[in-house]
Amino acid sequence: MRLIDLSGLSGAPARGAVGLIVFATSALLVDAPLARASESAGVAGDNGSLTMLLLASALAVSIGMAAVFYVANNKARAAQGRLAAFMTQIDGDPALNWRPSGVAEIDAIARHLEESNRRLQEKRVRIAADQDEIQAAREHGRVMDLELHHRVNNAMAMIQGVANITARTARDFDCFRDSFNERVQCLSRISTLLVRKSWARTPLRELIHTVLDRQSNDRIALDGPDTDLRSEVALALGMALHELLSNAERHGALSTENGVVNIDWRREPSSESQLTLIWSEHGGPDIDQPHPNGAGHYLVCNVLARQFGGDADLAFEREGLRVTLTAQI
Numbered sequence: 001m002r003l004i005d006l007s008g009l010s011g012a013p014a015r016g017a018v019g020l021i022v023f024a025t026s027a028l029l030v031d032a033p034l035a036r037a038s039e040s041a042g043v044a045g046d047n048g049s050l051t052m053l054l055l056a057s058a059l060a061v062s063i064g065m066a067a068v069f070y071v072a073n074n075k076a077r078a079a080q081g082r083l084a085a086f087m088t089q090i091d092g093d094p095a096l097n098w099r100p101s102g103v104a105e106i107d108a109i110a111r112h113l114e115e116s117n118r119r120l121q122e123k124r125v126r127i128a129a130d131q132d133e134i135q136a137a138r139e140h141g142r143v144m145d146l147e148l149h150h151r152v153n154n155a156m157a158m159i160q161g162v163a164n165i166t167a168r169t170a171r172d173f174d175c176f177r178d179s180f181n182e183r184v185q186c187l188s189r190i191s192t193l194l195v196r197k198s199w200a201r202t203p204l205r206e207l208i209h210t211v212l213d214r215q216s217n218d219r220i221a222l223d224g225p226d227t228d229l230r231s232e233v234a235l236a237l238g239m240a241l242h243e244l245l246s247n248a249e250r251h252g253a254l255s256t257e258n259g260v261v262n263i264d265w266r267r268e269p270s271s272e273s274q275l276t277l278i279w280s281e282h283g284g285p286d287i288d289q290p291h292p293n294g295a296g297h298y299l300v301c302n303v304l305a306r307q308f309g310g311d312a313d314l315a316f317e318r319e320g321l322r323v324t325l326t327a328q329i
Helices: 014-039 047-091 104-169 173-196 204-212 231-250 295-307
Strands: 220-223 260-267 274-282 311-316 321-328
Touching (some): 104 295, 173 204, 173 231, 204 231, 295 311
Parallel strands (some): 220 260
Antiparallel strands (some): 260 274, 274 321
């Protein structure tokens, strides 16, 4: 059997290499039967027909193998081209320029696909997180709508109660108008403060300054620890302080030049959630026991005290009015 020298194929292109390998294989297949047929030609001449049959068979096999390699190579090149076009489309990378020179392009395409898949996974995670945040925001908005509806109803009920009590005790329309306007304006200032605090915890000292509004601090002294109130307690306690302030301006210590008011508060040692606030007046005129049907007295003792979850105790001492308010903060 003869060997085919393939040393000259080292510089051939990749496409020609497949054809030469097929040719070499067919030559090997043909060479062995041809040699055996030639050696035995002198003995039996009938072997010539067998040799021709073997040659034809080898040729057919070579042609079939070449066709298979050719079709497979064309399919691979077409697949590479489609992959490259697809990647250029979805990735937008102009540097990806496919050429039919081997499997390196397939590796590059695979790397691009892996990177694109990684980015898609990250985007899916971000989208899922955004959807969770959107759902949470919607739920928060729904709860806030219900809370707003509840607070608006409470405010409207309080305004209605203030209007009824003011109308019942007013001497005339002018008196009703002035008293009602002052109470509604104070309610508006307190509501604005609560909105700034997002209807959460409200500092008591800031609430007192909001209620005082027109008064200078040199005649009203504040003393107490930093204390935060629930919004419901802040609203009711603020309105109670407004009633005490209005009474002090008309009939109490602030109706004179030398009168002063002290506002002290503390948390009870037995319960951190219980607040005790003391309003005490000094230097005012002598006052008599108020009529229990007065609007301010009724609001503080019968309406507002229930809303801030405590009690109101009014005492008319020699120095002036002393009011003790307790609230569940």
